[in-house]
Amino acid sequence: MPIHHIMLAFLVSLVWGVNFVVMKIGLDSLSPFLFVTFRFALVLLLLFPWLRIVRGHMWLILAIGLCLGGLHFAFAIMGLELTKNVTSIVIIVQLHVPLTLIMAHFLLKEQLSYWRGGGILVAFLGVLIITFDPAIVEERLAIIIIFVATLLYSMGAILMRKLKNVGVFNTQAWTAVIGLPILLSLSLATESGQVAQVMAMNFTGWAAIFYTAVLSSVVGYGGMNFLLKHHPVTLIAPILLSTPIFAAVAAVITFGDDLTPRFLAGASLTMLGLAVIHLRDWWKKRQVVRELLP
Numbered sequence: 001m002p003i004h005h006i007m008l009a010f011l012v013s014l015v016w017g018v019n020f021v022v023m024k025i026g027l028d029s030l031s032p033f034l035f036v037t038f039r040f041a042l043v044l045l046l047l048f049p050w051l052r053i054v055r056g057h058m059w060l061i062l063a064i065g066l067c068l069g070g071l072h073f074a075f076a077i078m079g080l081e082l083t084k085n086v087t088s089i090v091i092i093v094q095l096h097v098p099l100t101l102i103m104a105h106f107l108l109k110e111q112l113s114y115w116r117g118g119g120i121l122v123a124f125l126g127v128l129i130i131t132f133d134p135a136i137v138e139e140r141l142a143i144i145i146i147f148v149a150t151l152l153y154s155m156g157a158i159l160m161r162k163l164k165n166v167g168v169f170n171t172q173a174w175t176a177v178i179g180l181p182i183l184l185s186l187s188l189a190t191e192s193g194q195v196a197q198v199m200a201m202n203f204t205g206w207a208a209i210f211y212t213a214v215l216s217s218v219v220g221y222g223g224m225n226f227l228l229k230h231h232p233v234t235l236i237a238p239i240l241l242s243t244p245i246f247a248a249v250a251a252v253i254t255f256g257d258d259l260t261p262r263f264l265a266g267a268s269l270t271m272l273g274l275a276v277i278h279l280r281d282w283w284k285k286r287q288v289v290r291e292l293l294p
Contacts, residue, residue: 008227012219012220012223013243013246015216015219016216016246016247017090017243017244017247017249018211018247019211019216019220019247020080020251021086021255022212023212024080025208025254026208026212029197029200029201029204030197030198030201030209031193031197032078033184033186033190034187034194035208035209036179037184038213039073039209039213040073040179040180040183041180042213043173043175043213044173044180046218047169047218050167050169050173051173051174051177052170054170057163057166060159060163062178063159064163065177066179066182067152067156068152068157068160069178069179069182070178070179070180070183071152072156073183074183075146075149076146079145080142082139082141082145083142083146084139085139085251086255086257087247087252087267088263089139089146090243090244090251091266092150093150093244094274095123095147096154098119098124099150101120103158104161107158118273119273119274119275119276121273122269123272125269126266126270126272129265129266168222172218172221
């Protein structure tokens with residue numbers, strides 16, 4: 001893997017990690033559903049040239065758009081709005097890896113090895129330790145909501161595996177098309193003063209929307225799509241384990257989040273479980289390559 005591809009993978013990880021903090025900052029300017037409405041509007045504006053009807057796949061694209069777009073972001077932004085400790089949310093989001101593996105085992109009949117199963121158990125144990133940390137006892141509702149959002153993301157990832165020969169920008173554009181009316185409807189139904197909020201927006205608020213739409217969505221997912229076209233996912237996934245590290249550092253610097261010993265223990269267990277899942281696949285891939293080489 002060339003060094004510039006490795007650097008690109010770490011850049012994607014950094015962008016996604018900092019995105020949690022940026023979205024939290026953006027919520028100081030706009031109400032939750034209105035914020036993600038603007039996010040999807042900008043994504044659609046940027047990716048509209050790639051929007052194409054894919055015959056025979058539109059029902060699948062609709063399901064993906066619901067899971068990864070409107071529903072996932074509706075729960076994610078609610079959880080982010082409720083939380084005071086961003087670092088706890090970051091760890092929960094990483095559960096999309098074991099959740100996707102579990103769903104793939106039952107829905108796609110993909111084999112779940114003892115190593116993967118053990119990694120999943122360790123990851124969930126770490127989350128339980130975090131959840132029952134007295135320092136974040138008030139975060140439990142936010143954690144549950146974020147867990148639902150993560151579950152929806154994993155469902156979308158499973159559906160994505162069935163979608164073949166459709167460009168990533170086309171898929172993202174359709175996700176924005178499907179998610180935009182859902183989030184706009186939620187904003188109009190549950191929030192008020194949208195016009196006044198927009199008129200009062202400062203540079204920080206607009207910058208947060210720009211970051212989440214352009215850097216997190218277009219650059220982040222675009223860069224990841226480029227890497228996946230050139231390298232196996234098992235080679236890229238271990239690098240993405242740095243995402244929660246970047247997020248935690250950004251949250252501590254920006255908000256002064258409290259990293260208690262119990263939280264650090266739980267987060268370490270969760271990351272260890274994810275490392276077992278990713279690195280085992282990476283190691284097996286290297287063994288196969290060595291056996292094929294003369």
